[in-house]
Amino acid sequence: MEALLLSTGLVALAEIGDKTQLLALLLAARFRKPWPIAWGILVATLANHALAGSVGLLVARWLTDDILRWVLGIGFLAMAVWMLIPDQLDAQPETQGRWGVFGTTCVLFFLAEMGDKTQLATVALAAQFNAWFPVVAGTTLGMMIANAPAVWLGDRMAHRLPVRAIHLGAAALLAVLGVWALWGW
Structure with a gap:
């Protein structure tokens, strides 16, 4: 249960203002079809994080x-620093193409992740909890x-959140996890 709750909270905080949340906002503004976008985000995230979790388990078994x-401790500390660097979206979808809104969202989200x-x-947490x-x-x-609220509420919600404070909180949580791993707790 600890792995589930910590993973949920950490990623929810880390995702605020992340490039994939910006992508969710962009897709919502471009296509104005929240359900296929939300389903696309879910499918792409499940595929991407399933792969990342598998890599985490392999790392835990090999090392x-x-x-x-040491790898986890330094990795979490590096992610804490990385959390303090604002994300910007690199690419913008021009059209939905032949894949439709769902397919476009799946491909873009999987690649963005x-x-x-x-x-x-996800890799680090799967390795740390061996789960x-x-x-x-x-x-x-x-x-x-x-990301789901970003799809439905769009820009109105994103501008009201204290993104910097949320990033600082997520960075602090990652730093605590890094120190926790380094000390062997």
């Missing part, structure tokens, strides 16, 4: 406890908690 502790801090957090299902379920739920 000795001491090396894993590659190498993203929430994907790396696939609760971590993947939690990180996916966290993504939906942050």
Whole structure:
């Protein structure tokens, strides 16, 4: 239960102002079809985080406890610093193309999550807890908690959130996890 709750909260906080949340806002403004966008986000996130959780379990099995502790500790601290750097969306979808809104959302979200801090957090959390299902379920739920409202409420909601304060809180949580891992707690 700890892995599920921590994964959900951490990713929900980390996702505020992230490039994938900006992508959700952009898709909502462009296509104005919230249901296929939300389903596309869910499917893409499940696929991406399932892969990341599997990598996390492999890392946990391949590395000795001491090396894993150092990798996780330094990784969480690096993600804490990365959290303080604002994200900007690199690419904008021009049209929905032949895949439709759902397919376009799936492809764009899956690609946008590659190498993203929430994907790396999924790898690290799966390795730390040595648990696939609760971590993947939690990180996916966290993504939906942050992105589904962005799809339905759009820009009005995003401008009212204290994004900087949320990023500072998420960075602090990641730093605590890093110190926790380094100390072997």
